[in-house]
Amino acid sequence: MKIYNSLTRKKEDFTATNNSVNMYVCGVTTYDKPHIGHAMSYIIFDTFHRYLEYLGFTVNRVQNFTDIDDKIIDRANKDSLDSNQVSEKNIKAYFDVMDKLNIKRANHYPRATNEIKEIIGIISNLIEREYAYESGGSVYFSVKKFKDYGKLSHRNVDEMLEATRFDVDENKINFADFVLWKSAKPGEPFWDSPWGNGRPGWHIECSAMVLHHLGEQIDIHGGGQDLVFPHHENEIAQSEAALGVNSFARFWVHNGLVQMDGDKMSKSLGNVFDVEVALKKYTSDAIRLWVLQSHYRKPLNLDENHIISSEKSISRLRNAIDIESNQDKQPISSQTYIDKFIQSMNDDLGTPAAIATLFDLARAIFRGRDNKDNVIDLIKALKKYSKLLGFDLKPSKKNIQISEKDIEELIDLRNDARSNKLFEESDRLRDKLQSLGVQISDSPEGTTWERI
RNA sequence: GGCGACGUGGCCAAGUGGCUAAGGCGAAGGUCUGCAAAACCUUUAUUCGCGGGUUCGAAUCCCGCCGUCGCCUCCA
Structure with a gap:
C-alpha cells in the first residue's frame, strides 16, 4: 500500500523487513478524560493497524501515556489528589472509552514514570555527546547542535531564532532549545537524577520508550498533526543525536484535527467534546x-x-x-x-x-x-x-424502560383493537409504546418491535 | 511574517488529465400498511470558489484573485 509520509511530503510504498512492523503512536497526557479528537486519532490508527495486519504484516504497536507533566500537577492540586491518582483515573477513562469504540489495544502502554531510568540514560548520553547541557538543575537540548533540526516540520532553525518570544526561560542558551529534564519546584513530584530532583520533559519519554520497547529504528510513528512541531521534531532530534543515526522513524503518519465550527477543538478554547458523552448518545x-x-x-x-x-x-x-x-x-x-x-x-x-x-x-x-x-x-x-474497518454492526443496545412481557401485552391489546378496526385505540397504544422507547412495525407475518 | 491545508449537489464527502463527477444524509415519487413507522426500490450536480492560460481534452496542470482553516505556545 501507499501511505503519505510527513517527512517527505509524498505518498510512498509501504514495505517492512520480514513483514514485521514496529509502530509507535503518541498517546495522551493523562490530565483529563479523552475527547472526541482523541477518538478520531485512535480510530484512525486502529484502522491502519488492522489493515496492515490484513495485508499480512505483523504489527507491534506501542502507545504511551504521559503520566507526569505540568497540567497533571495543576489538576492534582486543584482536585486535592496526587498526580498519580489523576493519571490513574484518566488512564482508566481512556481504556473505558477506547474499548467501547472497538479500538484494538496496543501491545504495550508504557508510562513516562516507569521509564525514568531509560530517560536519564538517554539524557546522559546526549550530554556526553554535547547535544545537551545542564543549566540551573534542568537539562536542555541544543537545537543548533543538531544539523537536521527542522526536517520533519520543514522549518529553518535560524529563522526560528530570529522570531521573538515572550516567555524566554533564562536557563536556555537559545530560546528554541527544549527541556529534557525539568528541575522540580518545592512541592512538586520529583525523581532523583544526576542533575538533581526533577521530572522528564515532554518529548524525551517517547524517544526513551521507542528505544526501550521497539528498538533503534521504527517503521511507523504516528500522531495528530498538532504534534508535528515541536513534539515530533524534537523526538527526531533527541533520538537521532543520541543514537548517531539519521532515520529514527521511516514513516511519519499524522491525522488531521477535529474542528468545531471551523475552530480547532482545544482546552484553551473551551470547546472540547467529551467522548463519554458522545457514546451515550x-x-x-x-x-x-x-x-x-x-x-x-x-x-x-x-x-x-x-x-x-x-x-x-x-x-x-x-x-x-x-x-x-x-x-x-x-x-x-x-x-x-x-x-x-x-x-x-x-x-x-x-x-x-x-x-x-x-x-x-x-x-x-x-x-x-x-x-x-x-x-x-x-x-x-x-x-x-x-x-x-472496526465496525461490529451489532444492533445498538438501548435504554430499558419497559419489560418484554409488558411490551408483548400492549402489542396484543393493540392487535385486538386493530382486528376490530378500532384504529383510534390501536394508534393510542402505538403512541404509548413509542413514548416508552419501543418502535413497532406491522407486516404480513405479524407485528415486530425494537427498542429505539 | 514563515510553513501548510482546503473551497465539488440542500448538507457531509470521494475523485487530482479522458468511460455516464463515488458513497452517505436529506428531499421527491413508488412498494408495503387500516393509516403510519421501519425497510427496500427509483429519481435527485451538463457541473466542481472566481477569472485567465496550457491541452484534441481539466474539477483535476499553470498564473492571478477571493474566501476558510491549521501549525509556528500545551495539545490526538
Whole structure:
C-alpha cells in the first residue's frame, strides 16, 4: 500500500523487513478524560493497524501515556489528589472509552514514570555527546547542535531564532532549545537524577520508550498533526543525536484535527467534546463511520448532525447483513467489490472510498434479495470488510424502560383493537409504546418491535 | 511574517488529465400498511470558489484573485 509520509511530503510504498512492523503512536497526557479528537486519532490508527495486519504484516504497536507533566500537577492540586491518582483515573477513562469504540489495544502502554531510568540514560548520553547541557538543575537540548533540526516540520532553525518570544526561560542558551529534564519546584513530584530532583520533559519519554520497547529504528510513528512541531521534531532530534543515526522513524503518519465550527477543538478554547458523552448518545459504529467517511489527513468538523446522519447510515449496513439468501442459485460474486475496497485502502488508507464500496455491497444485497438471488458471498464480504474497518454492526443496545412481557401485552391489546378496526385505540397504544422507547412495525407475518 | 491545508449537489464527502463527477444524509415519487413507522426500490450536480492560460481534452496542470482553516505556545 501507499501511505503519505510527513517527512517527505509524498505518498510512498509501504514495505517492512520480514513483514514485521514496529509502530509507535503518541498517546495522551493523562490530565483529563479523552475527547472526541482523541477518538478520531485512535480510530484512525486502529484502522491502519488492522489493515496492515490484513495485508499480512505483523504489527507491534506501542502507545504511551504521559503520566507526569505540568497540567497533571495543576489538576492534582486543584482536585486535592496526587498526580498519580489523576493519571490513574484518566488512564482508566481512556481504556473505558477506547474499548467501547472497538479500538484494538496496543501491545504495550508504557508510562513516562516507569521509564525514568531509560530517560536519564538517554539524557546522559546526549550530554556526553554535547547535544545537551545542564543549566540551573534542568537539562536542555541544543537545537543548533543538531544539523537536521527542522526536517520533519520543514522549518529553518535560524529563522526560528530570529522570531521573538515572550516567555524566554533564562536557563536556555537559545530560546528554541527544549527541556529534557525539568528541575522540580518545592512541592512538586520529583525523581532523583544526576542533575538533581526533577521530572522528564515532554518529548524525551517517547524517544526513551521507542528505544526501550521497539528498538533503534521504527517503521511507523504516528500522531495528530498538532504534534508535528515541536513534539515530533524534537523526538527526531533527541533520538537521532543520541543514537548517531539519521532515520529514527521511516514513516511519519499524522491525522488531521477535529474542528468545531471551523475552530480547532482545544482546552484553551473551551470547546472540547467529551467522548463519554458522545457514546451515550451515539453508537460506536456511528462515531467510527463519521470519522472514517472523511479522509484521515483532512480536518474533521464536529457537527452532531453529521454523527446523527452516520447513525442512520450504519443501520443500512446492519440491515443488509441480515438478508436471507436463495441457496438454490449460484452465489453472486463479491470480487469486484473487494478489489475496489482494497484498491481504495491501498491508496493512503482511503477509507471514504472503501466505505462507499460497503454501501455498494449493501445495495447489491438488497437488489439480490428482491430478485431472489443468492447473496451469501456479498453478505460475507460486507461482514468481513466492515469488521476490517472496526465496525461490529451489532444492533445498538438501548435504554430499558419497559419489560418484554409488558411490551408483548400492549402489542396484543393493540392487535385486538386493530382486528376490530378500532384504529383510534390501536394508534393510542402505538403512541404509548413509542413514548416508552419501543418502535413497532406491522407486516404480513405479524407485528415486530425494537427498542429505539 | 514563515510553513501548510482546503473551497465539488440542500448538507457531509470521494475523485487530482479522458468511460455516464463515488458513497452517505436529506428531499421527491413508488412498494408495503387500516393509516403510519421501519425497510427496500427509483429519481435527485451538463457541473466542481472566481477569472485567465496550457491541452484534441481539466474539477483535476499553470498564473492571478477571493474566501476558510491549521501549525509556528500545551495539545490526538
